[in-house]
Amino acid sequence: MSAIKYDLAAIENRPPNMAVQFVERVKASADREAFRYPVGESWESMSWREAGDHVDKLAAGLLALGIEPQQRVGIAAGTRYEWILADLAIMCAGAATTTVYPTTIAQDVAYILADSECRIVFAEDDIQVAKLVEQRSELPHLRHVIVFDGAGDGDWVMTLAELEAKGAELLASDPEAVRTAISKIAPDDLATLIYTSGTTGRSKGVRLKHSSWTYEGASIAAQNILSEDDLQFLWLPMAHSFGKVLLSAQLAIGFATAIDGRVEKIVDNLGVVRPTFMGAAPRIFEKAHGKIVTMQAAEGGVKEKLFKKAFEVGLKVDKLKLEGKPVPFLLGKQHALFDKLVFSKVRERFGGRVRFFISGSAALNREIAEWFHAAGILILEGYGMTENAAGAAVNHPHHYKMGTVGPALPGTEIKIGEGDEVLLRGPHIMEGYHNLPEETSRTLDADGWLHTGDKGSLDEDGFLTITGRIKELFKTSGGKYVVPPAIESQFKALCPYASQFIVIGAERNFCIAVITLDPDAMAMWAAENGMEGKSYAEIVSSDKVKAMVGDYVDQLNTRLNRWETVKKWILLDHDLSIESGELTPSMKVKRNVVEEKYREQIDALYA
Known part of the structure; x- marks a missing residue:
């Protein structure tokens, strides 16, 4: 297999920081589409020139609020075009973005914002603002909150439009304020502080430099697999590094991005947007x-x-x-x-397409x-x-x-x-x-x-x-190694109704599994099997469903080594969720949480 030739000059000559990368993209692609976003049932479009205008005013607004180089500004919101404009504005003001998933509970939001010493937070709506109000005593550094959806309070909370207006005032008196801030950003300056939504332990803040992101964008551009004519559909959480790396690629290459973070709308949106590529878990x-x-x-x-x-x-x-x-x-x-x-x-x-x-x-x-x-x-x-x-x-x-x-x-x-x-x-x-x-x-x-x-x-x-x-690999009491993800992904490929399949068996004499089924798939199954209208719990607890799951487990076991086979299993009466703390925001299973939560049922299988 012959190796691909890369355009290494794109990496060596990349911009010094993400702010310059954005400014150069606006200049090069001014009248081309940058972002597409839903408004009601239709989609609206924004050019790079329009995006640049919004970002300039927002960045100037942050400077007017007193933000200083590399100080942290939080974004607590789902994926939407305002998230990206806010992130770009933070970097163009010379500050650094701290990301917060909108599903994060108030106490954890307070920990992230306090640990990162956030001065300002962009909040999606009243739900996110309420978390900040609840934890205000724990946030001594927080001075201002800017809300995407909702009203300001004339004091602590202001709207995105009010921040833009404040920025416009500053630019009227100092047109070069934002360009001056950008010129002071060094490649090794902090650009992003992302708190890992780890499957174990408390989140750790990962410090990523401007040069990290400009490298990512340039290295993707160097592969010549995307062009200005591509259209990305973006739903991934922007609080996650996967979403952020796709933004760095967009700035480096100049393709347009249609943005809607609602997971339940992905398939419908793909049919309407008709993208040429998409990243997904x-x-x-x-x-x-x-x-x-x-x-x-x-x-x-x-x-x-x-x-x-x-x-x-x-x-x-x-x-x-x-x-x-x-x-x-x-x-x-x-x-x-x-x-x-x-x-x-x-x-x-x-x-x-x-x-x-x-x-x-x-x-x-x-x-x-x-x-x-x-x-x-x-x-x-x-x-x-x-x-x-x-x-x-x-x-x-x-x-x-x-x-x-x-x-x-x-x-x-x-x-x-x-x-x-x-x-x-x-x-x-x-x-x-x-x-x-x-x-x-x-x-x-x-x-x-x-x-x-x-x-x-x-x-x-x-x-x-x-x-x-x-750390996910384990040994059975018989001394044999088991690789849970390899077994789990095989079950999901075999069983079209599966949502989660968690293999357990460390220091035990055999493996067991905790299983959940996909609610949408099971609703379709119920309609075909005389159980339409029944609750999810009733459906999955039925003998017919248990027999079906048992058949799939038997099929799985024929593919496995004897010590890997799943001897017993639990079928939960609900799916795992981010809200329950059983999944990370990037949809990975928190194994320790699942094992602890269902300890009694698991132990009963080994009794």
Whole structure:
């Protein structure tokens, strides 16, 4: 496999900071579309020139409020175009953004804002403002709150429009105020403080420099896989580094982005926006796969048989092509027919124009990736973490291997350390953890290598494969190692009704699983099985559902080593959620929370 040639000049000559990167993009693409956003049932558009005007006034408004270089400004909101304008304004004022998920409880919001010493906070609505009011005594540094939706109070809280008006006043008297602030930002200045929504322990503030983000954008641009003519659909939480790295790519390349953070609207929005690419967590692809498969199963008869045969043929053709073998004439004719009858309809569900999806933040099951690929939809899996500004490796549309997370980004070094731990080094590596020097020294070694805590391997072509988090691997009492994520993703690929499948068995004599089913998928199942109108709890506690789940567990076990097989399982009467504290905002399972919460039921299985 020949390596891709990268345009390394784009990395070497990148802008000194994100503020300059934005200003240069506005100048180069002034009249092109920058952002598209929903207003009611329709979508409105904003050019780069208009975005630049808003950001100038907002940045000037922050300067008028007294913000100083590298002081922190929080954003507590879901993904929307105002989030991005606020973030750009913070950086253009020379300050640094602290991100807060809108689902974060008040006490944790207070911890993040106090630890980061936020002076100003952009809050989405009255719900987010109420958290700040409740915790005001814990926030001695907080001076002002700017609300996206809602009214100001004439004192502590002001609206986005009021901040812009304040900025316009400053620019009227000092037109160069923002440009002066930008000129003082050094590449190594703090740009972002992202608190990890870790699956264990309290959040740690990751300090990321301007040079980390400009590198990420430039390294993606250097791969020449995106252009100004692409259209991104962005729903990912901007409080997460995955969302932020896509913004850095947009600034470097200049494509337009349609923004709507409502997860429940993703599929509908794809059909309307018709993007050319989108980033997503594996859970989104699992849900889409499950929904399409269960809808076809509900159709039954000839349509279901046609659907199954199409994917049988599609997977066979894909295998031959990936192995570099010719496709027999009749098989090729079959495939062309199925592409017209079946696969084109699958692609149309995602808008019909997607060139590729990018999957990150957790491992994507290879079978699901192959299923989408058979339908003509390429999912490029990538790898990174908040501590390295999200991007370290990614597959390329013309240079990919399914089951891997691709080769290193140009300018990034990857090596495998002791215990098969993945180590990273490059311009994107964090400065350290905020106020946590000991944690920093444990994670960053003297030679600049970031110890990721992930177990992995590199093949002869430099493609990285991630096995799982080292701390998630466990040994049974019989001394055999088990890799839970590998088993869990297999179950999700097998069972289209699955939401979560958590394998447990450390120091036990066999493995068990905690299982939840997807509420939307189960509502469809209920309608087909005489249980329409029943509650989710009633549906999943029925003997028929338990028997169905048991069948899928049995199928899973035929694929596993004897010590990995799931001997017993619990089916919960509710799905896991971010609000309950069982999932992180990026939809990863908090294993310790799940194990503790259902300790009694788990122990009963081992009794």
